Amino acid sequence: MGREREVQKHPISYTVEQLISVNPYNPDILPDLENYVNEQVSSQTYSLDANLCLLRLYQFEPERMSIQIVARILVKALMAMPAPDFSLCLFLIPERVQMEEQFKTLIVLSHYLETARFRQFWDEAAKNRSIVEVVPGFEQAIQAYAIHVLSLTYQKVPRSVLAEAINIEGLSLDKFLEHQIANAGWIIEKGHGRGQLITLPRNEFNQPELKKSTADSIPLEHVTRIFPILS
Structure with missing residues (x-):
């Protein structure tokens, strides 16, 4: 009580x-x-x-x-x-x-x-x-934002670009990548050092074909309504 x-x-x-x-x-x-x-x-x-x-x-x-x-x-x-x-x-x-x-x-x-x-x-x-x-948590939050920005831009991101964006290098970056591979679907392509490429998960921004655009598909009934106006 x-x-x-x-x-x-x-x-x-x-x-x-x-x-x-x-x-x-x-x-x-x-x-x-x-x-x-x-x-x-x-x-x-x-x-x-x-x-x-x-x-x-x-x-x-x-x-x-x-x-x-x-x-x-x-x-x-x-x-x-x-x-x-x-x-x-x-x-x-x-x-x-x-x-x-x-x-x-x-x-x-x-x-x-x-x-x-x-x-x-x-x-x-x-x-x-x-x-x-x-x-x-400030650093981790900004790193998450940086990864978000990269994922909107890149299908494959060079290791050096990722390292600069999240401010991690060397062994710490290796451990970070291991975690992302295991938990976020990242893929490391063959290569060594700064030339290594990381494949990021596909999304509608880095893979435009995944985005279903309603702007490009006008229903037929809408088109038929426009014709009388144009004639």
Whole structure:
């Protein structure tokens, strides 16, 4: 019974979603939302709705804004790419705050990811570890995004391109490839060193013939309706 009373006294995190749905503009929920951001970081979970709600409340209560919390929200948003979460969050952050050095860095990192300039991204991230490494899982999330981008572009990707995109080389890359072969259907073609080719699983983007295009197949009845208009 004592344990039950303790749980009721300290509501678990899902009640934050209830708070948002009931009264998203109540500044009294600010501490709950800030704690929820920290919980997302520690538990490697993510709630865009809760984070956007917090940023909106900061707009009404600018003196209560936590720069540390805002930075963590943006890092989590970067980790959600290719979703447009970073831009959605940035839109709610005042320009004067965006001009702070750590936010300018995060904006640059976002630009590198959006333009698939992964080498520049990893170099910039390495120079700003204090900003990104406070959020566990950051590197793995960006690697997953890089692989997603490669899979949209390549049927076969050179080992050197993959290594640059995910920032892994040598034996670590060998172990990573072994895992992908066993679990994700990757195939390593014969070859050695940087010239090795990796065949990625087929999808509608790297194998266009797999995509069933409705735009190219107009039903006959639609065509017959057009003829009277043209005549």
